[in-house]
Amino acid sequence: MRQPLVAGNWKMNGSLASVRELLAGLKAGIDDVKVAEVAVCPPAVFIPEVQAQLEGTPIAWGGQDLSVHESGAYTGEIAGPMLTDFGCKYVIIGHSERRTYHGETDQLVAEKFTAARKAGLVPLFCIGETQEERESGITEEVVARQIDAVIEHCGVDMLGEGVIAYEPVWAIGTGLTATPEQAQEVHAFIRQRIAQSNAEVAEGLRILYGGSMKPGNAAELLANPDIDGGLIGGASLKAEDFLGICTAAND
Ligand code: 13P
Secondary structure (H helix, E strand, C coil): CCCCEEEEECCCCCCHHHHHHHHHHHHHHHHHCCCCEEEEECCHHHHHHHHHHHCCCCEEEEECCCCCCCCCCCCCCCCHHHHHHCCCCEEEECCHHHHHHCCCCHHHHHHHHHHHHHCCCEEEEEECCCHHHHHCCCHHHHHHHHHHHHHHHHCHHHHCCCEEEECCHHHCCCCCCCCHHHHHHHHHHHHHHHHCCCHHHHHHCCEEECCCCCHHHHHHHHCCCCCCEEEECHHHHCHHHHHHHHHHCCC
16 A cells, blocks of 8 residues: 655745745644644755654655755755754655756756655656646656656666656646546556566555645546656745645545
């Protein structure tokens, strides 16, 4: 049985005051979350505050990105061991916003996967097609290429130590959610693709959906056999909405 995971990607949002308010709201409502594992990924500067507030609660936390290097002259970068130093369990890698705005390639993302594992972090490995790619009928080709890059670089066993987040780019922050059928179809494809390398890894791997997931559409997405949770952007910034998604996994 795969335990659902609901993770919040706060992206580049928040202030110290709003982060404190959000964390207080999450702590107050987390007891109603019975089934899902829960995590938040704040901007790096807020990680010490998140650690101080969430230590000893069932909510885990993580980074939004990491460097492929462990230390050194890489201005502005954050190394995996720094994240683990502040109690991070997870780190998002390969988010489409980093692929698009920071030119991250499949190869670099695969290297980040290895760097995360080396630091003892669980990668939340994001994949997904753009609108143009979906309309051209190459969704499966795109996600297969993104997965294969990690399998080739890290090996399928290491892939199995992470979590995959399928995030169709056209559904991120647009209010356009993939239908449960569209999402399930791609999730099943992803699992089957990994099964070609290792069936046991494929069966155990959690595949989250991300893209305009909200309390109102979470239950119907999570009801699908290959959707094992969510990576939540906008709705993770409001405690009530995020907890609403987390409790949708209870049923
Ligand atoms: P939204 O939930 O805001 O669409 O963002 C999804 C996402 O990119 C999570 O990583």
